[in-house]
Amino acid sequence: MELALSLGDTSKPFKFLDKNPKLSSKDLGFCMALGSGFPATTRSQDKLGSHESNYQDDERRVSSDPPLQLDLLPFSPVPRGHQAPSRIHFPWLTDNLVSEPGSTDAPGRGFDVNRLSMDDADEGAAISSPNSAASSFQMDFGIRSGRDRKRDLEAIDAERASSRASDDEENGLTRKKLRLSKEQSAFLEESFKEHNTLNPKQKLALAKQLNLRPRQVEVWFQNRRARTKLKQTEVDCEYLKRCCETLTEENRRLQKELQELRALKTSQPFYMQLPATTLTMCPSCERVATTTTSSSGTTTTTTTNPSTTTSTTNSKPLSLPAKPRLFPMSHGQVQPHHAAS
DNA sequence: GCCAAACTATCCTTTACTTCA
DNA sequence: CCTGAAGTAAAGGATAGTTTG
Incomplete structure (x- = not known):
């Protein structure tokens, strides 16, 4: 069992967005332009550790570039004057990333959660500003199922935690561990299936999509790789254990067979x-x-019935895959x- | 071209927090 | 409510590869 690793080029989109109908076109219908400003992620750097500063460097590097269209998502930007495709509403996305479907508002404008359609509500992923999540969602809870409501609450919690974390960081306090929402985890998981490592652009894109800091995305991938490796180790260990058991059993059988042959040799001297x-x-x-x-020097390969030989009557095949069977x-x-x- | 320092990305280990039975 | 186990986000150190002067 091996994980396929595809370290695609930086422009390679996440293929899962195409493959997963649930996440593709209609749902994940937004594109992203990384321009000169990263207000959500830009912060004071003097409190950051080495890793943190690395990603700050990444951000600066990208930020200094001209606006860059990332094709990480299923469709390309809508040309001026064309009808924009429908857009998914991720609860963790800020309103400066997603604009209302069909709206002429450019991305970056405010978003009114009260204008959500029932379809949007059914998606269970209504968008809201991270700073006003609770009030916005309360407006909508009346028409939501319990499950959707739970998901919304989880999203709110994640947003609040993220917000707290950012605040703490800005205040120089130790950041409290936050729990990623199910949607965020699922999205990261899908990304991981495509690439189990990220290049800086992919990291930034994911971070922006999920409203996380690039460092969080990086850490998530690190931990995910570690989990994969651990699982693989467990699988390997289990396999080796089975091999060991099988070989022990085979060894026992062969020892017994040897004893029988020796006994046979003693009782039938002409065998020699x-x-x-x-x-x-x-x-x-x-x-x-x-x-x-x-x-006379001629050789013959014989095939005889095992049942005629006492030494092989208790033979049974080994269950080890692709192993030589010495019986x-x-x-x-x-x-x-x-x-x- | 060689070299050392700096930078960068990743892995590994550990810690601390959250969730759940 | 308390507790221990499991899961996991995050920090910090080690290491290897790359870049730069």
Whole structure:
């Protein structure tokens, strides 16, 4: 079990957005322009650690560039004068990222949650300003299912936590650990399926989409990679354990077989007069065949019924995948290998 | 071209917080 | 309500690769 790793180029979109109909076109219908300003992520840098400053550098680097259209999402920007596609409303998105569907408002304008349609409500992902989430959602709870309401509350909590975190950071206090919302986690998870590492642009794009700091996205991917590795280690461990058990059992069986052969040799001395027999393994089927060399020099590969030999009556196949099976099968039989012992 | 310092990204370990049984 | 286990966000250090002067 291996994770496919695709380190695409920076312009490569997240393919899951195309593949996942739930998240594609209609739902994730927004594009993003990274321009000169990053008001949400720009903050004082003197309190930041080394990692933090790295990402601040990233932000500065991007920020200093001319406005950059990221094609991380399913459709391209709508040309001036064209009808904008419908847009999804992520609760964690700020109103400066998403504009109302069909609205002529440019992104960056305010968003009125009261204008949400029922469809939007059913998506359970109404947009709101992170600073006014509670009041906005309260307006809508009357028409929401309990589950949607719960999700909304979770989103609000996440937003509040994020807001608290930012405030704390700005105040120089230690940032409290926040819990990512289910939507944020799911989105990150989908991103991880596409790329288990991020380049700076992807990181920034994800951070902006999810209203997280780039450092949070980075840390999430780090921890996610660690979880994947841990899981893989557990799987490997389990496999090796099974292999060990199987081999132990096989060893036990072969020891028993050896004892039986020795007993047979003692009771039937004429056995020693048989022609020399060697065991060879068939490279294609990985089974043992018996090759007997006669006194005249001709060799014959024999296939005998295992049931005629007491030493093989209790043979059973190993369950190890793709491992050589060192025991006689139906078309080959192990003859007593009576070396001088 | 070589080298050392700085920078950057990632991994690993640990801590602290949250959730849940 | 308390508690321990599990999950996970986050911090900090180590390391390796890259860039720069």
